[in-house]
Structure formats: structure tokens, C-alpha cells
Amino acid sequence: MNNHQEDSLLPHARPNQFIGSRMQRTEDHLLLQGLGKYVDDIPLTNVLYSAFVRSPHGHAKILSIDISKASQLPGVHKIYLHKDLPESAQTRLPILVPNPSIKHLMMQEVLVSKEVCCVGDAVAFVVADNRYIAEDACNLIDVEYEILPVVADCLKALDANAPSFFSGIPNNLAAQLNVHFGEVDSGFSQATHVVQEVFWNNRGSAHPMETRGYAAEYHQASGQLTVWSSGQTPHLEKKNLIDILKWDPEFIRIIHHDVGGGFGPKAIFYPEEAMVAIAAHDLLRPVKWIEDRREHFYTATQERDQWWDISIALDANAKILAMKIDMTHDNGAYLPWGIITPYIGVTTTPGPYVIPAIDVNLKVVYTNKNATSPVRGAGRPQAVFAMERILDKAARQLGIDRAEIRRRNFIQPEQMPYNNGFIYRDGKPMVYDSGDYPQCQALALEKIAYDDFPARQAAALKEGRYLGIGIANFVEGTGLGPFEGATVRVQQTGRITILTSASSQGQGHKTTFMQICADQLQVPLAMIDVITADTNAISMGIGTFASRVTVNAGNSVFLASQKVAEKIKGLAAFLMQTRVDNIQLLDGYAITIEDSSKKKSFADLARVSQGMPGFSFPEGVTNGLESTEYFSPAQSTYCNGTAAVELELDRDTCQINILKYVMTHDSGNLINPLLVDGQVQGSIAHGIGNSTLEDMQYDDQAQPITTNFGEYLLPMATDVPKVQMYHLFSPSPLNPLGVKGAGEGGTIPAAAAIVAAIEDAISDTGIFLTQAPMTPPRLFEILKKAGAYPTSTS
Amino acid sequence: MDFHRIKVYVNGKAYEREVESRRTLADFLRMDLSLTGTHLGCEHGVCGACTVLLNGSSARACLTLAVQADQCEITTIEGLAHADGTLSVLQQAFQECHGLQCGFCTPGMLTTLTELLNENLSPTESQVREAITGNLCRCTGYQAIVEAALLAAQKLRDQRV
Numbered sequence: 001m002n003n004h005q006e007d008s009l010l011p012h013a014r015p016n017q018f019i020g021s022r023m024q025r026t027e028d029h030l031l032l033q034g035l036g037k038y039v040d041d042i043p044l045t046n047v048l049y050s051a052f053v054r055s056p057h058g059h060a061k062i063l064s065i066d067i068s069k070a071s072q073l074p075g076v077h078k079i080y081l082h083k084d085l086p087e088s089a090q091t092r093l094p095i096l097v098p099n100p101s102i103k104h105l106m107m108q109e110v111l112v113s114k115e116v117c118c119v120g121d122a123v124a125f126v127v128a129d130n131r132y133i134a135e136d137a138c139n140l141i142d143v144e145y146e147i148l149p150v151v152a153d154c155l156k157a158l159d160a161n162a163p164s165f166f167s168g169i170p171n172n173l174a175a176q177l178n179v180h181f182g183e184v185d186s187g188f189s190q191a192t193h194v195v196q197e198v199f200w201n202n203r204g205s206a207h208p209m210e211t212r213g214y215a216a217e218y219h220q221a222s223g224q225l226t227v228w229s230s231g232q233t234p235h236l237e238k239k240n241l242i243d244i245l246k247w248d249p250e251f252i253r254i255i256h257h258d259v260g261g262g263f264g265p266k267a268i269f270y271p272e273e274a275m276v277a278i279a280a281h282d283l284l285r286p287v288k289w290i291e292d293r294r295e296h297f298y299t300a301t302q303e304r305d306q307w308w309d310i311s312i313a314l315d316a317n318a319k320i321l322a323m324k325i326d327m328t329h330d331n332g333a334y335l336p337w338g339i340i341t342p343y344i345g346v347t348t349t350p351g352p353y354v355i356p357a358i359d360v361n362l363k364v365v366y367t368n369k370n371a372t373s374p375v376r377g378a379g380r381p382q383a384v385f386a387m388e389r390i391l392d393k394a395a396r397q398l399g400i401d402r403a404e405i406r407r408r409n410f411i412q413p414e415q416m417p418y419n420n421g422f423i424y425r426d427g428k429p430m431v432y433d434s435g436d437y438p439q440c441q442a443l444a445l446e447k448i449a450y451d452d453f454p455a456r457q458a459a460a461l462k463e464g465r466y467l468g469i470g471i472a473n474f475v476e477g478t479g480l481g482p483f484e485g486a487t488v489r490v491q492q493t494g495r496i497t498i499l500t501s502a503s504s505q506g507q508g509h510k511t512t513f514m515q516i517c518a519d520q521l522q523v524p525l526a527m528i529d530v531i532t533a534d535t536n537a538i539s540m541g542i543g544t545f546a547s548r549v550t551v552n553a554g555n556s557v558f559l560a561s562q563k564v565a566e567k568i569k570g571l572a573a574f575l576m577q578t579r580v581d582n583i584q585l586l587d588g589y590a591i592t593i594e595d596s597s598k599k600k601s602f603a604d605l606a607r608v609s610q611g612m613p614g615f616s617f618p619e620g621v622t623n624g625l626e627s628t629e630y631f632s633p634a635q636s637t638y639c640n641g642t643a644a645v646e647l648e649l650d651r652d653t654c655q656i657n658i659l660k661y662v663m664t665h666d667s668g669n670l671i672n673p674l675l676v677d678g679q680v681q682g683s684i685a686h687g688i689g690n691s692t693l694e695d696m697q698y699d700d701q702a703q704p705i706t707t708n709f710g711e712y713l714l715p716m717a718t719d720v721p722k723v724q725m726y727h728l729f730s731p732s733p734l735n736p737l738g739v740k741g742a743g744e745g746g747t748i749p750a751a752a753a754i755v756a757a758i759e760d761a762i763s764d765t766g767i768f769l770t771q772a773p774m775t776p777p778r779l780f781e782i783l784k785k786a787g788a789y790p791t792s793t794s
Numbered sequence: 795m796d797f798h799r800i801k802v803y804v805n806g807k808a809y810e811r812e813v814e815s816r817r818t819l820a821d822f823l824r825m826d827l828s829l830t831g832t833h834l835g836c837e838h839g840v841c842g843a844c845t846v847l848l849n850g851s852s853a854r855a856c857l858t859l860a861v862q863a864d865q866c867e868i869t870t871i872e873g874l875a876h877a878d879g880t881l882s883v884l885q886q887a888f889q890e891c892h893g894l895q896c897g898f899c900t901p902g903m904l905t906t907l908t909e910l911l912n913e914n915l916s917p918t919e920s921q922v923r924e925a926i927t928g929n930l931c932r933c934t935g936y937q938a939i940v941e942a943a944l945l946a947a948q949k950l951r952d953q954r955v
Contacts, residue, residue, distance in 0.1 A: 024889050031897030032885040034831015034871035038898065041830035130825075132816065209835040209843055209898040209932050260833070260898030261932050293836040506896025506933050678892045678934060685935030709840035709930065717923040717936040746935075 018515035018525065019737075022674035025511045026525060027504075037257035039213040039230045044286040047215070048077055050279065051134035051289070052272070053124035053141050054298060055116035058152065058368035058702030059165065060145035062114055065124060070140035075133035077283060079141070080125040080275065082113040088246040089278055093269060096236060097338035101177045104169040106366060108334050110244070110271045110278070116145070117166050117333040117368055119704055120298025125275050127287055152702040154330035154365040155307060165333060165366045174331050175339045175364040179346065181421035182357025187322025191313035195394040200771045201382045201751065203305035203330065204694040206375045207714060208505065210260020211291035212300055214273045216280035226253045227277050230260065232267040233543025234533045235501050240269040241277055256533035262505030263686070264375040265301040267545040268336045272299075297707040302696060303341060303375035305330035308386040310349075318398050318405050322357040325349060325386070329364045330372070337373035339364050340425055344477070345379030347422040347430060349387050351475050352437035352640055353409040358421065368702040374545060376686050377747040380476055385772055388472040388752035392759070393768055402756070403445055403471060410438045417733075426480050428635040434730040435640045435666055441473055443726055444642035444664040453646065457760075466649045467659070468763070470756025472749035477636035478667070478741025479551025479732070485538050486556035488517060488564045490625035492610065494588050494603030496521060496528045496564075501541020502553035503533030507743060508675045509549060513557045515671055516737070520561035521568070522585040523602075540630065547639075547741020550671060555631035555735045563627035571609060572600045574620055637732040639740040641665040643684075643753040649761035651783065654776035656692060656758060658721045666728035668740040677725055680746045685720040687750020692758075692773050693719065762788070800864040804829065805873025813860045819853075820844045822860035823870060831871040831901050835930070842929035845902035846870050852909045871901035874908060883953070884908060884946040893942035895933030902929045907943045915951050919944060 030036055067079045082090065092107040112123050124141050128134035149163030156162055157172040165172050188194065215228045225247065231237055234254040242249050259266070272289055280287040291300070309326040329342035339362075346360045395405040411418050413436040424430040445451070453469045460467045486500040498513050510530040518525050531537045542552070569583040572590030576583075576598055584591050591599040602625070609625045611617060646660040663680060670676045693713040697706045706712040723746075731738030751772040758779065759769045765786050771778065783789065796815045801808060804827060811826055820837075823829045823846070835843035837856045844855040847869035874882045881889065884907055894900045903926060910917060910925040917925070922943045923936070931939065 025892065027897070028889040028894060029881070031894060031900055032871075032881060032888055032904070033875050034829070034901055036831075036897050038830075038833070040824075040834075043828070132814070207932055209841060209896065209930065210833070211835075258897065260835075261896040263932070290834075293838065293841075506894075506898075508895070674892050678895055678938060681935035681937050682895065682933045683935075686932070708838050709836050710838075714930050714932065716927045716930065717940065718920075718927055720935050720937070722937045722940075723935070 016519050018518045019671055021515065021672065023511055023515055023672055025508045026514060027508060027510055031258070038210055038260055039215055039228050040290045042215060042228050042257065044215060044217060044288065047286040047288050048127050048129065048283065049131040049134050049288055050125060050127045050276065051131060051138050052122040053138045053143060055119055055121040055123060057116060057145055057147055058119050058150045059148040060116050061148060062112065062116065062123060063144040063146055066142040067124065070126065070137040073133065073137050073140060075129040076137045077127045078279070079137065080111060080279065082109065082111040085110055086245070086278060089244050089274060093271065094240060094243055095338060096269060096336055097340050099175065099338045101175045102335065102339065103173055103175055106166060106169060106334055107336065108271045110274045115167060118370055119702065120295065120370065122271055125279070127279050127283060150702045151367045152698060152700050154305065154328055154367050157365045157367055165368050172366040173363060174335060174366050177362040178360065179422065180359040182322065184322045184324060184357040184359040187357045188313040190315070191321050192316040193314045193394065193398060194311060195390055195397055196311040197390055197393055197770055199308040199310065199386045199389060201304040201306055201385055202773055203302040203372065203696045204375065204690055205297065205300065205302040205696055206263035206265045207296070208261025208263055208266065211293060211296045212266060212270065212272065213290040214276040215286060215288040216277040217286040218281045218284060220284065224251045224253060225277060225281060226255065227273065228255050228257065229273060230266060231256055232262045232503055232505060232545055234503055234535050235541035236543055237269055237273060238535045241274060244274045245277060254535045256503045259503065259505040262544065264378065264545060265373060266505065267543055268301050268373050293709070294707050297704055297712065298370060301336065301371050301373040303372050304382055304690070305372070306342065306345065306382045308382065310386045310390050312390050312394060314394060318394065318400055318408050320353060320355050320409050323355055325358065325360045327360065327362050329362070330367055330369065331364050332367055332369040332371040334371035336371055341372060341374050341379040344425050345383045347424055348380040348383035350420045351384065351387055352411055352473050354411055369698055370704070376683060377744050378546065380474065380748045381687065381690060381751055384472060384474045384749050385752045388749065389756065389770065392756050403441065403450060406441060406473060407438065412438065424477050424636055426636050430477065431635060432475060432638040433732050433734050435638065436728060436730060437473065437640060440640055440664045440666060440728055441642045444471065444644040444662050447724060447726060448644040448646060448660055448662040450644065466651055466761040467646065468649060468757040468759065468761030469646045470753040470760060471642060471644045472752035472756065473642050474749045475638050475640045476745055476748055478547035478639050479633055479637040480546040480548045481552065481633050482542065483630040483632040484542055484549065484552035484556060485540055485628060485630040486553055486560050487538055487626060487628040488557065488560040490564060490568065490602050490606045492603060492606045494601055494606065496523060498528060498530045498557055499537035500532055500553050500556070501535065501538050501543070502549045503544050505544060507549065507679065508672065512550060512554060512671050512675065516554055516557045517561040520558065520565050523588055527588055538628065547743045550739050551633060551637060551735055551741060552631055554671065554739060555737050556629040558737055559631060560627040560629040563629070564625055567625050568602065568605055571605050571621060574618065575600055575608065631735065633734055635734065637668070637734050637740045639667040639742065639745055641745045641749065643749040645753045645757045647754070647757045647761065649758055651788070654779040661721050661723045663723050663746060664726045664728060665745055666730050667742040667745065668730060668732045669738040670727065671739065676742045679743045680725055681723050683744055683746030684723050684750055685715050687747040688720055688754065689715045690747065690773055691751040691754035692775060695773050695775050798861050800861055802863050803867045805869060815859065815861055817860045818856055819858040819860045819863050820855035823855060829870050829872050833898050833901055835898060840930070842902040842906065843899050845905045845929065847905050847909060852906050869905065871904055874904055883949045884911065887942040887946035887949065891938045891942040891945060893934065893939045899929060899931040903931065903939055911947055911950060915947055917943070917947055
């Protein structure tokens with residue numbers, strides 16, 4: 001890519017000095033000194049603290065709530081029940097992504113009026129001098145419940161005699177969808193081989209290290225309501241609050257300062273945010289609520305609970321002819337993000353392979369569990385697990401190598417752009433824009449020395465050690481629209497400000513945007529300031545999810561910066577009475593190429609562009625050295641990758657030790673490879689958790705039974721190896737920077753590759769593994785059942 | 795309610811305050827002293843984000859009561875940079891290696907690794923990994939943190955020579 005003026009005569013001009021460089025982050029300096037401003041750190045004078053009383057039951061009717069004792073507690077300011085909410089807030093929350101296939105919509109209430117449908121549903125809200133008192137008061141509130149029958153198993157939820165998860169909805173089917181293309185039946189009738197299996201993934205959860213949190217302040221002087229959130233989607237939060245509070249859109253502002261990780265669930269609008277805003281306005285004091293970790297287990301959305309019944313038809317050469325998928329998504333009790341997660345899942349199934357025909361039956365089922373919405377990977381890890389595992393099973397059944405069956409089915413680079421047959425979640429045909437899938441796998445195999453593995457495996461076996469290898473490919477739709485905007489502005493100080501709604505949860509957006517802008521304006525990063533995630537900074541925005549920010553906001557910064565560069569040059573040329581093409585930008589000056597002593601500073605130009613009161617601009621000069629661009633991609637851009645994992649399994653403890661983790665990854669052009677590497681390594685860590693550790697369990701009453709980090713295990717430093725990462729570069733033709741998303745690719749194939757490698761390490765048993773996470777207890781039970789352990793003879 | 799007068803030395807500065815006996819050290823640092831660099835990720839002693847150095851030893855500020863810290867010296871993330879404001883060798887190494895993304899676990903990582911490097915200037919990679927098993931990070935996949943600790947150890951060894 002070359003955006004730089006080629007005709008530079010200045011010897012020290014810098015073509016793309018920043019884009020593509022491993023720049024250290026500008027964000028780090030404050031964060032490393034503990035000077036970040038996460039939502040709980042924002043200094044608010046006279047702030048009140050709060051806590052929620054939550055349902056201990058999966059499904060129950062509220063009979064009565066007694067707040068008399070709690071109200072008497074010194075330090076308690078107010079206790080809110082459903083009836084105390086403003087009328088506009090007594091309805092259910094709006095759905096964020098509607099879909100016509102949704103049969104019965106269920107959304108949260110700000111506070112539950114009559115019937116709780118999930119452990120953790122909020123029934124009362126206490127505002128107090130501090131959190132200790134607020135929680136004391138919660139303990140003094142008596143809620144009497146009538147326990148109702150619970151739907152805990154999504155597969156039994158559609159039985160004729162199953163109870164209903166909510167009395168207002170007759171059955172538990174949230175949505176049903178059939179999507180298909182090609183001639184599926186003839187594919188199966190022509191098949192030489194048909195391979196079928198049922199796969200399951202556990203729901204897990206995102207668990208950013210910072211939980212959710214909101215603070216709100218009503219400014220009486222201006223009538224403005226400000227909400228600080230540890231979120232991902234400032235403008236979506238604003239949109240919802242306007243509806244729930246019936247608030248004038250011009251007098252509400254959402255700000256995310258530093259956010260301690262997101263990974264999906266913070267993109268959702270939650271009842272707690274509305275509650276905090278309502279209380280701050282009502283009490284005329286700032287109110288803050290910070291979620292504790294147990295609440296996060298109860299109420300922050302989760303994801304991956306799905307059952308995939310998948311059949312694949314192959315010809316005699318192991319070429320795929322058709323597939324049938326019956327997928328059931330355990331949705332939990334609410335549909336905040338519609339059916340996006342399971343829909344992304346099913347459409348991700350074809351991956352990098354030519355599949356002439358697919359028929360998908362998707363059922364989205366309500367249960368009395370925590371709601372689901374995208375978590376890093378967003379439905380794709382399950383799809384890739386099902387697809388890659390069924391290919392492994394087919395390879396075994398057909399007696400060919402696992403890499404070979406994939407090779408025979410790859411979409412070839414010359415087939416790009418390739419329409420895989422589905423309509424994607426963005427509403428557009430799934431047209432893969434670029435990528436070299438055979439090369440991507442080949443590189444991964446080479447780097448992990450795949451061909452030599454049987455020798456390594458045999459040598460280890462002689463020492464009594466069990467090695468296994470697994471591979472998995474994926475294609476991921478990233479950079480989803482509709483748009484994200486950026487304003488680039490030269491200030492009268494000469495500094496440059498980038499303003500965007502795209503919020504950061506640690507990705508390093510500010511540095512990335514600075515790099516893009518600095519190359520266009522030929523300034524050092526130190527001359528640029530970035531404001532992200534402030535609804536007052538830019539009028540429209542969407543937010544951070546779906547690996548979309550560099551594609552959407554990055555290209556907006558790029559285009560706006562180029563427009564500002566043109567404006568600067570135009571104004572400078574006018575003032576110095578020369579041609580525009582005689583102007584070069586450097587370090588905050590517009591300089592004439594012929595004579596570098598003739599120059600105008602950005603500061604001076606910005607002042608001129610502000611005009612003088614009453615004076616008209618000369619022809620050709622316009623107001624302001626700024627530009628706002630809303631880049632709107634025509635469709636998603638598709639990144640891809642291959643994970644190859646070699647591990648050792650201790651059959652006695654069923655613990656794995658990952659010996660080598662290779663990831664080949666193609667997300668087009670990279671703005672900052674240092675940050676992309678960090679995203680890939682981090683997302684693989686998440687995938688390792690999904691593969692062997694993270695097991696979000698509910699009992700048969702839909703009671704969550706893993707609600708702390710002792711019961712639900714996140715990967716530790718000793719669980720995650722150094723990933724050997726190799727980037728391929730297939731620029732996207734769909735956006736000027738040629739970029740694709742990079743934040744989720746590591747997670748997506750991890751469980752498929754790791755579980756395949758575990759299975760390979762027990763290949764002598766003939767066991768085929770169908771579930772993730774393959775925790776040590778789960779694997780031990782499978783091995784025990786298969787008679788892998790000698791039985792006691794005592 | 796039951797209050798006690800305590801005196802603590804945080805990052806070299808003395809503070810005397812009345813605190814409720816049940817107040818955690820983390821809340822005391824964050825709310826009473828406005829030192830919000832110490833973060834609370836789980837409040838049950840597992841994630842390690844709230845780790846501070848109590849008389850030089852790492853301690854969970856979420857599981858320590860403020861009254862237990864009476865007369866103690868406490869180092870928080872705010873106290874790790876040099877007096878002139880430049881970053882410590884370890885902080886600098888975190889920046890160079892991209893050892894932080896969201897930054898929320900960073901205070902605990904830095905205090906825990908400061909303790910490690912105080913005790914052992916030549917840690918192996920596995921010793922570094924072992925040292926931070928009590929500190930969860932959801933963003934980085936740990937690799938860059940481990941590299942930062944090893945780089946800092948190297949630089950500190952070089953400084954000593």
C-alpha cells in the first residue's frame with residue numbers, strides 16, 4: 001500500500017513511516033503508573049454507591065418484597081423496586097438486533113416486576129453512602145418467591161410436556177430458522193461416504209478482568225446527564241437510554257474512559273446502566289454501581305452452549321458434496337443481541353472449503369439461564385469445532401490424513417472472490433474477499449513439522465509419553481458495518497485531534513489511529529491526541545465488536561486525515577501564493593517544496609481557517625481544518641488462519657502440556673504488527689481456556705454452580721505457551737487500508753485443534769472426542785468408560 | 795460500626811486515618827487515599843489485580859483489611875516509577891514488550907514481578923510464569939508479560955555490573 005505523495009523533494013519526508021510499524025503504545029505510560037481512569041476510578045464529588053438484590057432462583061414468581069428493615073438502615077438513601085421506576089422504564093429493554101425469525105421476544109426489565117427467569121435477575125436496587133451499607137441493606141430486604149418449574153436443558157426444552165421458561169411465553173422456542181443452498185439431497189444420494197456426529201461446546205464466559213460498571217451524574221446547571229460505562233458501544237448505550245428515560249438526545253452523553261477488557265458481553269445494553277442513570281437523575285447526586293465477580297457470572301452475557309448435529313456427504317476422493325446441520329442454541333432467558341450468535345455460527349461452518357450444498361436447521365431455545373450474546377469468536381468457535389472435527393472423523397473413516405482431506409477441499413486462491421453460498425450476518429452474500437487458504441495451512445504444517453510428527457509420536461511412546469497433533473482452519477467475517485466515524489481536526493494550538501466513537505477495551509486503538517493519521521499529515525505521534533468512545537465527540541457511532549474497528553474507524557481516520565491534509569495544503573498554497581502540488585507537509589508545517597524556508601505552521605493555518613468575525617473567506621478557502629468521515633464497508637472482510645497444536649497428554653491426570661502452538665493468520669495489511677501479535681496471542685489464550693479449562697456449569701434447576709475463579713478456571717501463565725505466529729498478507733480489496741479484523745481469530749480454531757490433538761494422543765483407544773472444553777475430569781471419565789485404565793482387582 | 799485509627803506508609807508517604815474495621819485495604823487505598831491504581835478484579839483473592847507489596851511482600855489488597863496494614867509500608871503501582879517520574883525498568887519493559895493491553899491486571903502484575911525481581915534477578919522463564927500464576931490476565935495471553943519480566947531482569951543485571 002502506498003498512500004504517500006511520490007513527488008516529495010524533501011529529503012527527510014517519510015513515506016508510511018508509521019503504518020505497518022511495531023510502534024509501542026501511547027496508552028501505556030499512564031496505565032503503567034496506575035493512572036488509568038476505569039469507571040470505578042473516575043473522581044465524582046458526593047458519589048453514592050449501590051447494590052442490587054438478585055434472584056437466587058432460576059424461575060420464580062415474586063410474591064412480596066419487604067424493604068422496611070433495609071429502609072431504616074443509616075446511610076441508605078433510597079431503595080428502588082419496579083414500581084418506583086419512571087413509567088418509561090417499566091417496560092422491557094429494547095432488542096438491539098431484531099430478526100423476523102424470532103417467534104417470541106424476551107428481554108430484561110430494569111427491575112423485575114413479577115417473574116424472575118434467571119438466577120441473578122435484579123429485583124431491587126439500593127443506593128447508599130457506600131457499598132458496604134448498600135450490601136448490608138440488600139441483606140435486609142426480604143423477597144418472598146413462589147418457585148416455578150425450571151427449563152435447564154435446551155434439548156428437553158422443546159418437549160411437549162416441558163415447562164415454559166416464562167409464563168408469558170407459551171413455549172421455549174425463541175426462533176427457528178432454515179437456511180440452505182445447493183442440492184443437498186442429491187449430494188447425499190451421490191455420496192460414497194456419509195459421516196455424522198453430534199458436537200457440544202460449553203457456554204463459558206468472557207471474563208474481562210474489569211467487571212461491568214456504570215456511573216451517572218445529572219448536571220443541574222446544564223440539564224445534561226452523563227453516564228460513564230465500562231462498555232463497548234457508547235452510541236448504542238445512548239440510544240437505549242434515550243428510549244428508556246425518554247430523554248432529549250442532545251442532553252445525554254456516554255463516555256468510556258479506560259475499559260478493562262470487553263470480549264463481547266460489554267457490547268450489550270444492561271438493566272443496571274438504566275438503573276444507575278435513573279437514580280442519579282432522581283437523587284440529584286452521582287450514583288455508581290460496580291459489578292462484583294459473582295454478579296458477572298450471573299448476569300454478564302455468556303456464549304457457547306450449542307449442540308451441533310452435523311452430517312457430511314463425501315465422494316470417493318473425499319471431496320465434500322453436501323452437509324446437513326441441525327443446531328440447537330441454548331440461549332438463556334433473554335435475547336439482547338437477537339439470534340446473531342447462532343446465525344454467525346452456522347454461516348461460518350463452510351470455512352475455507354468448497355461446499356456445494358448445505359442445509360441448516362437452527363433452533364434458538366430459551367432456558368432459565370443467563371442470556372447469551374457474542375463472546376470473543378461469536379459463534380464461530382463452535383462452528384469451526386463442528387466442521388473441523390467432522391473432517392477429522394471423515395479422515396479417520398476414509399483412512400486418509402487429516403491435512404490431506406482439508407487440502408482436497410480448499411477454496412483455491414484463484415477462486416477469489418468466492419461466494420460460499422450463505423447470506424452473512426451483515427445481510428450480504430458471504431463473498432470471501434481475499435486469502436490463500438492452502439498456503440495458510442501449508443505454512444502451519446511446515447512450521448510445526450507435521451510430516452515428522454509420527455516419528456516424534458512413536459519415539460515419545462517408547463518413553464511412555466503420549467503426544468498428539470491437531471490442526472484446524474477457519475475463515476472469519478470481520479470488519480462488519482454499518483459504519484464507524486472519525487473526525488480529524490487541526491486545533492489552533494497546532495495539535496491534531498482524532499475523535500471517534502469506537503471504544504477501546506485494551507486493543508490500542510489510540511496508537512493505531514495515530515499511526516494512520518500521522519502518515520497522512522506527516523507529523524510525529526506526539527502531535528496527535530485521540531478521544532475515543534464519547535458520544536459528544538462525534539454524532540454517530542456503533543461500537544467495538546466483531547473485529548470491526550480498524551476496518552471501520554481506521555479507514556475513517558485514514559480518509560478524514562487525507563481530506564485534512566488536502567485542506568491544509570490548499571490553504572497554505574493560497575496564503576503563500578503557490579500551487580497546491582508545491583506544498584509538502586512535515587512535522588506540523590506546510591512547506592513549499594521549492595523553498596523550504598517558506599512555510600506555514602498548522603497552528604497558524606488553523607487560526608486562519610477559523611476566520612475573522614464578519615470577514616468573508618476568499619474564494620477556495622473553507623472554514624476549519626477538519627474533516628469527518630464515516631467509512632461504511634460494502635460487506636464484511638474475511639480473515640483466515642490455521643492453528644496447529646502439538647501437545648503431550650498425561651493419561652493419569654488427563655492434564656495436557658502444549659509443546660508447540662503454531663498459528664498462521666491472515667488479516668490483510670497490519671497497521672501495527674506488535675498489537676496484532678498481542679491480539680492473536682491473547683485470543684489463543686482465550687481459546688485454550690475454552691478447550692480445556694473454562695466450564696460454566698448449571699445444575700438441573702438452572703442454578704449456576706461455577707461462580708468464582710476457584711470453580712471456573714481461567715488460563716494462567718503456566719497454561720498458555722508462546723505461540724509461534726506467522727502472518728500472511730492478503731489485503732482486503734474492500735477498504736482503502738486493505739485491513740481485516742484480527743481480534744478473534746486466535747480463539748476461533750483453538751478448541752478444534754486442541755481437542756483434535758488430545759484425541760490424537762489417545763488414538764490407540766479409538767475414542768472420538770465431541771465436546772469442549774475437554775477438561776481433565778471430563779476426559780478422565782471418557783477414558784475410564786472406554787476401559788483405558790486397568791480396573792482394581794482387590 | 796467499629797472504627798480504628800491506623801497509620802500506614804504508602805509509597806513512602808505517611809497517612810493517618812480512621813477506618814472501619816471491615817474496610818478492605820483495597821477500598822482504603824482506592825477510596826480513602828484516592829490511589830485508584832490498585833484494581834479489583836474478583837474480590838475473592840484469585841485474580842491478583844489488587845496485589846500490593848506489604849512490607850515488601852505481595853499481598854491481596856482485597857483480602858487484607860486496612861486495619862491489618864497498620865504501621866506497615868505499602869507499595870502500590872503508583873509507587874513504582876522513579877521519583878523523577880520516569881518509569882521503572884520493569885514498567886519500561888512492559889511498554890517495550892507490549893506487556894499490557896487493557897491494563898487492568900497490570901498493577902498486580904507489576905507488584906508481583908517487582909517482588910520476584912527483588913528476590914531473584916536471574917529468573918528462568920518458568921520461574922516468571924510460576925510467579926504470576928496468581929495473576930490472571932485475559933488480554934495478553936501472558937507471553938509479552940513474561941518477556942517483559944525477563945527483559946527487565948536482564949536490564950537490571952546489566953545495571954548492576
